[in-house]
Amino acid sequence: MIDGRTTHDRPLLCVENLKVYFQSNGAPAHAVDGISFEVREKETVCIVGESGCGKTVSALSILGLIPTPPGEIVDGQIIFSGQNLIKLDEKAMQKIRGNHISMVFQEPLTSLNPVFTIGDQIGEAVYTHKQIEPEALFQYCVQLLNDVGIPSPKQRLNDYPHQLSGGQRQRVMIAMALACDPDLIIADEPTTALDVTVQAQILALLKSIQKKRSMSVLYISHDLGVVSAIANRIYVMYAGIMVEQGNTDQIFRSARHPYTQGLLASLPSLSKRGKRLHSIPGTVPNPAYKPKGCPFHPRCRHKILSCQKEYPGMCDYGGGHLARCPVLFKPKGYKG
Amino acid sequence: MNLAEKKLNTDFYIESPLPPKRTRMQEFRRLFAQNRLAILGLFIFILFFCCAVTGLFLTSGSRPIFDPAMVRLQEKLRPPLAKPNLDSLQPQEVPALGVYLMGTDDLGRDVFSRMLQGAWVSLTVGFVAVGISVLIGIFMGGIAGYFGQHHIRTDHVLFTLALILGTGLVIVNFVFIGTVLLLLCLAYIFYSLLARHGSTEKETPVLKAMLHSNAVSVDTLIMRIVDIMLCFPSFFLILTVVALLPASIYNIMIVIGLTSWMGTTRFVRAEFLSLREQDFVAAAKALGLSNFRIIFRHIMPNAIAPVLVSATIGIASAILTEAGLSFLGFGVPPPHATWGNILSNGKNFIFDAPWLTFIPGISILIVVLSFNLFGEGLRDVMNPKLKERH
Numbered sequence: 059m060i061d062g063r064t065t066h067d068r069p070l071l072c073v074e075n076l077k078v079y080f081q082s083n084g085a086p087a088h089a090v091d092g093i094s095f096e097v098r099e100k101e102t103v104c105i106v107g108e109s110g111c112g113k114t115v116s117a118l119s120i121l122g123l124i125p126t127p128p129g130e131i132v133d134g135q136i137i138f139s140g141q142n143l144i145k146l147d148e149k150a151m152q153k154i155r156g157n158h159i160s161m162v163f164q165e166p167l168t169s170l171n172p173v174f175t176i177g178d179q180i181g182e183a184v185y186t187h188k189q190i191e192p193e194a195l196f197q198y199c200v201q202l203l204n205d206v207g208i209p210s211p212k213q214r215l216n217d218y219p220h221q222l223s224g225g226q227r228q229r230v231m232i233a234m235a236l237a238c239d240p241d242l243i244i245a246d247e248p249t250t251a252l253d254v255t256v257q258a259q260i261l262a263l264l265k266s267i268q269k270k271r272s273m274s275v276l277y278i279s280h281d282l283g284v285v286s287a288i289a290n291r292i293y294v295m296y297a298g299i300m301v302e303q304g305n306t307d308q309i310f311r312s313a314r315h316p317y318t319q320g321l322l323a324s325l326p327s328l329s330k331r332g333k334r335l336h337s338i339p340g341t342v343p344n345p346a347y348k349p350k351g352c353p354f355h356p357r358c359r360h361k362i363l364s365c366q367k368e369y370p371g372m373c374d375y376g377g378g379h380l381a382r383c384p385v386l387f388k389p390k391g392y393k394g
Numbered sequence: 395m396n397l398a399e400k401k402l403n404t405d406f407y408i409e410s411p412l413p414p415k416r417t418r419m420q421e422f423r424r425l426f427a428q429n430r431l432a433i434l435g436l437f438i439f440i441l442f443f444c445c446a447v448t449g450l451f452l453t454s455g456s457r458p459i460f461d462p463a464m465v466r467l468q469e470k471l472r473p474p475l476a477k478p479n480l481d482s483l484q485p486q487e488v489p490a491l492g493v494y495l496m497g498t499d500d501l502g503r504d505v506f507s508r509m510l511q512g513a514w515v516s517l518t519v520g521f522v523a524v525g526i527s528v529l530i531g532i533f534m535g536g537i538a539g540y541f542g543q544h545h546i547r548t549d550h551v552l553f554t555l556a557l558i559l560g561t562g563l564v565i566v567n568f569v570f571i572g573t574v575l576l577l578l579c580l581a582y583i584f585y586s587l588l589a590r591h592g593s594t595e596k597e598t599p600v601l602k603a604m605l606h607s608n609a610v611s612v613d614t615l616i617m618r619i620v621d622i623m624l625c626f627p628s629f630f631l632i633l634t635v636v637a638l639l640p641a642s643i644y645n646i647m648i649v650i651g652l653t654s655w656m657g658t659t660r661f662v663r664a665e666f667l668s669l670r671e672q673d674f675v676a677a678a679k680a681l682g683l684s685n686f687r688i689i690f691r692h693i694m695p696n697a698i699a700p701v702l703v704s705a706t707i708g709i710a711s712a713i714l715t716e717a718g719l720s721f722l723g724f725g726v727p728p729p730h731a732t733w734g735n736i737l738s739n740g741k742n743f744i745f746d747a748p749w750l751t752f753i754p755g756i757s758i759l760i761v762v763l764s765f766n767l768f769g770e771g772l773r774d775v776m777n778p779k780l781k782e783r784h
Contacts (some may be wrong), residue, residue, distance in 0.1 A: 123679055
């Protein structure tokens with residue numbers, strides 16, 4: 059299942075203690091509250107979590123696309139190949155965006171400009187960072203569309219986005235993201251708006267492209283099925299913090315955090331047929347009024363008194379597997 | 395969960411036979427053909443354009459073919475299609491067509507040549523005035539819509555006010571106060587340049603903190619200027635300005651342009667507010683495009699359709715405004731004919747020579763109507779989402 063999991067030691071992207079707050083009327087919403095993660099070279103990293111847990115906000119803050127006034131990066135650093143992206147000015151950021159880090163958005167229906175042909179848009183993605191001749195540009199666009207598996211690419215280049223299907227549009231978005239051979243692609247739930255067969259195609263495409271071009275992918279999703287198919291390592295996010303991290307095997311075979319366990323238990327599968335599906339009681343806390351202590355404790359089955367008081371620390375299970383739950387932590391001789 | 399393991403097979407994407415593709419131009423023509431009235435509007439517009447351009451050539455120069463200024467007092471108030479009385483005219487006074495196509499006015503001038511001359515005035519006034527207003531409107535609306543949430547610092551507002559006030563005072567001869575204000579501005583520039591280089595002070599003084607506080611957002615500033623401009627009854631504003639400035643066709647174009655950009659600004663701002671939140675703008679940012687490029691290359695084409703429609707209708711109203719000004723005697727100075735002043739001259743003879751009022755009046759009506767119809771048709775065609783629907 060997890061193929062080619064070699065140790066790529068050099069981190070390409072390293073996010074440390076990132077805090078993004080949104081000013082609203084009243085208390086500020088702590089959308090991202092001190093997360094740390096890293097993406098190594100040639101690796102697929104997934105961030106999993108419910109809606110509203112801060113996945114997209116952390117992705118956007120990597121690219122410096124948080125809308126300020128309301129949003130603000132309060133603390134932390136984002137180190138991308140030696141540079142702290144938070145400290146960079148707008149000009150320098152524009153050189154990073156698209157060129158070194160590119161993004162595939164959630165909604166292929168609205169992420170393409172309706173008044174330009176896709177040829178124009180892919181061409182622009184290339185032309186912004188590399189000045190090349192129009193003829194070569196055209197050939198390069200055809201090549202890109204071919205790479206992402208769009209039939210008869212020469213004709214398609216003159217089409218407008220509304221003439222393409224959802225899957226094709228997402229392929230075009232991926233082609234645009236690939237245009238400048240970035241080191242890192244951030245895919246923000248790229249398959250959410252697509253049906254399952256197309257979703258499988260897009261995932262296979264992302265995977266094959268990643269192998270061919272040896273890039274890193276930061277994949278953001280709420281879909282554990284998708285995540286299990288593509289991830290090397292997984293970070294589980296809840297209410298703006300990382301609750302568990304580890305490689306795919308560790309997360310899926312021996313989840314240590316009650317939230318991750320709950321998520322896995324609520325996946326439908328054939329063996330659970332006829333039984334009532336598990337669900338985590340309660341809802342995600344309001345990011346402006348999070349519970350004290352562990353943010354998950356109101357919904358947790360294993361909670362003890364100290365959960366309401368102390369913010370839990372990361373517990374190391376070895377092999378890069380960390381979980382933020384001291385209650386379930388049994389360091390030695392514990393077998394899941 | 396093994397779905398993604400399958401190798402992507404691209405072999406089944408054979409080059410399938412595509413339906414015959416229409417080019418963009420053919421698509422455009424087909425859509426337009428369904429809108430008969432728009433075609434009529436376009437046709438009249440082209441006719442008007444040709445008339446105005448040829449009219450310019452035929453009526454200007456030292457010996458024009460159609461001389462709009464040729465006075466023939468013995469031939470005054472002749473009806474349309476009347477033959478000139480060859481006995482009483484010098485050979486060079488005989489109209490070029492051998493007939494007064496639209497009659498003559500109270501000075502015996504050929505109305506047809508005057509209408510030709512006036513067409514050019516109407517055309518240029520319409521286009522230049524609307525061009526000015528659309529440029530200002532797009533710029534202001536784009537800034538207000540895209541950068542609306544940004545704030546302007548108090549010191550910048552004060553600086554701009556001092557600069558404008560100072561220049562104004564110098565122009566209207568309060569030289570001393572004006573110069574003091576301008577020098578203040580200069581001192582401020584020096585101060586801020588110095589402060590930028592040596593900004594190491596730990597605590598900011600109260601005054602500086604106050605000056606650096608946010609005064610207004612860009613959006614508020616621009617939209618309140620729009621509101622202020624809309625408060626003036628624009629026709630009377632134009633009348634006042636035209637009365638102060640020397641009467642010339644260029645002043646009129648500029649004044650009409652400067653007093654009619656508010657509608658476009660509101661349109662563009664409204665479009666930008668919704669387009670700014672669209673994913674493709676975020677996608678363009680993620681590609682590393684500059685703000686300038688995003689505003690003018692990505693958002694503007696999406697916002698331009700309503701602007702174009704309002705511009706075509708704006709041309710019609712600019713022509714009307716110019717005609718109104720000329721009618722009141724504030725327009726283009728008299729020897730030069732415009733449709734408005736032909737109409738104005740003719741109103742004294744409306745019972746004796748109705749063609750003097752009806753011909754320019756109906757011409758204005760037709761041209762304005764054709765622009766409106768064309769604008770409506772354009773709106774349907776410009777929207778790419780409507781394309782597939784027909």
